[in-house]
Amino acid sequence: MLALVDCNNFYVSCERVFDPSLEGRPVIVLSNNDGCAVARSNEAKALGIRMGAPFFQVRDLCNRHGVVVLSSNYELYGDMSRRVTSVLREFAPQLEIYSIDESFLHLGGIEDPTAMAKELNRKVRQWTGIPVSVGIANSKTLAKAANKIAKSKGSGVCQLEPATCTESLSKIPVGDIWGIGRRLRDKLAHLGISTAKDLAQAHPPLIRRIGGVTLERTLRELNGISCIEMEQPQPRKNICSSRSFGHPLTEISDVEEALSNYAITAVQRMRDQGTLAQGIQVFLGTNTFKENAPQYHNSISSSLPEPTDDRFTIVSTALRLLKQIFRSGYSYKKTGLLLLDLVPRHMRQGELFTQSNTESRAQLNRALDELNLQYGRNGVFLASQGIDRKWKMRRNQCTKRWTTSWSEIPTAGI
Numbered sequence: 001m002l003a004l005v006d007c008n009n010f011y012v013s014c015e016r017v018f019d020p021s022l023e024g025r026p027v028i029v030l031s032n033n034d035g036c037a038v039a040r041s042n043e044a045k046a047l048g049i050r051m052g053a054p055f056f057q058v059r060d061l062c063n064r065h066g067v068v069v070l071s072s073n074y075e076l077y078g079d080m081s082r083r084v085t086s087v088l089r090e091f092a093p094q095l096e097i098y099s100i101d102e103s104f105l106h107l108g109g110i111e112d113p114t115a116m117a118k119e120l121n122r123k124v125r126q127w128t129g130i131p132v133s134v135g136i137a138n139s140k141t142l143a144k145a146a147n148k149i150a151k152s153k154g155s156g157v158c159q160l161e162p163a164t165c166t167e168s169l170s171k172i173p174v175g176d177i178w179g180i181g182r183r184l185r186d187k188l189a190h191l192g193i194s195t196a197k198d199l200a201q202a203h204p205p206l207i208r209r210i211g212g213v214t215l216e217r218t219l220r221e222l223n224g225i226s227c228i229e230m231e232q233p234q235p236r237k238n239i240c241s242s243r244s245f246g247h248p249l250t251e252i253s254d255v256e257e258a259l260s261n262y263a264i265t266a267v268q269r270m271r272d273q274g275t276l277a278q279g280i281q282v283f284l285g286t287n288t289f290k291e292n293a294p295q296y297h298n299s300i301s302s303s304l305p306e307p308t309d310d311r312f313t314i315v316s317t318a319l320r321l322l323k324q325i326f327r328s329g330y331s332y333k334k335t336g337l338l339l340l341d342l343v344p345r346h347m348r349q350g351e352l353f354t355q356s357n358t359e360s361r362a363q364l365n366r367a368l369d370e371l372n373l374q375y376g377r378n379g380v381f382l383a384s385q386g387i388d389r390k391w392k393m394r395r396n397q398c399t400k401r402w403t404t405s406w407s408e409i410p411t412a413g414i
Helices: 010-018 042-046 055-065 074-088 113-128 140-153 182-190 196-200 204-222 252-272 311-325 358-375
Strands: 002-007 027-030 037-040 068-071 095-099 102-106 132-137 157-159 239-249 275-286 297-308 332-340
Touching: 002 074, 002 113, 002 140, 010 027, 010 037, 010 074, 027 042, 027 055, 037 042, 074 095, 074 102, 074 113, 113 132, 113 157, 132 140, 140 157, 140 204, 182 204, 196 204, 239 252, 239 275, 252 275, 252 311, 252 332, 275 311, 297 311, 311 332, 311 358
Parallel strands: 027 068, 132 157
Antiparallel strands: 002 102, 002 132, 027 037, 095 102, 239 332, 275 297, 275 332
């Protein structure tokens, strides 16, 4: 048996943990630069605010109904996600983190999965304040469907058995099944397949002709036949770090500041997973939505002399590449970089005829890691990262980083 644990309206729930006055009120959380609604409370959904709706389109609706509008607080959400995951590990040692708010649990050896799920639901809420829904079944796809039913009924827990779940599947639109997008949904509709039940009872060879092995696997999963194994996290082969600017930039010095910060973020992710980069790609672009403004987009790649996780080498290489593609006279909206062809740290191979200072640089990087761990992410930073960072994305309605910043930790007193 498998369980899918999904945090309900996760971003909104994180905000409610530290501001109980938001309970029962319509709340939305916006994406980068306060662009689109990426999380909505049930009250906001009832008002008709759709997922991904640009804020300027729903601004009047929000004002009329007193919707609380918040900017994304990624530091808070990431930390709360880690806290939820730590509780889940108490119940099932084998766990696959599927996304920031979803995890699959392997329930082998558990005699009463439903009772365990109810206790898990209670304990996660008690220890973290985050409400979750738990779907239990013999396969990942069926567990996803069970989770959807648990949310719709408000019960918090739903277990589906292949032999008795036909009625439940008949109420799930085929487009809501895990892994089925709009195009596949439309193809299946032409065959009269409109619900999860219809797909589960379809002829496998026919389904394979429509959507290949992947869709046939979904069909079998809906019948309780596990075809998608639990996955263990694997080191990424490439790492991307990029953000849109809070406002357009025209000076290369401002773009260099942003790129330096993005490069440090990418390096930290790479160091955390114990890999080294063999190449870098830097990209730069204007705002494609401003059709009347001059447009320019470019990218450039370069290999590194040897695989490295040295922040100084990567930042200096990224800035050198940026200078090669930067053109004056444009208002830039976004830049970023990719660390390419990552290899495990133990596979480092230096240049044969070049004297290397790898060990001294490694000691310096470790020292910086320790300082930033002790004093915060920007306890020590490179001069090229800047101080004011006026290019940072807009988060005008961002709440405090309650759990990750000493200066913003909640206080209580008389």
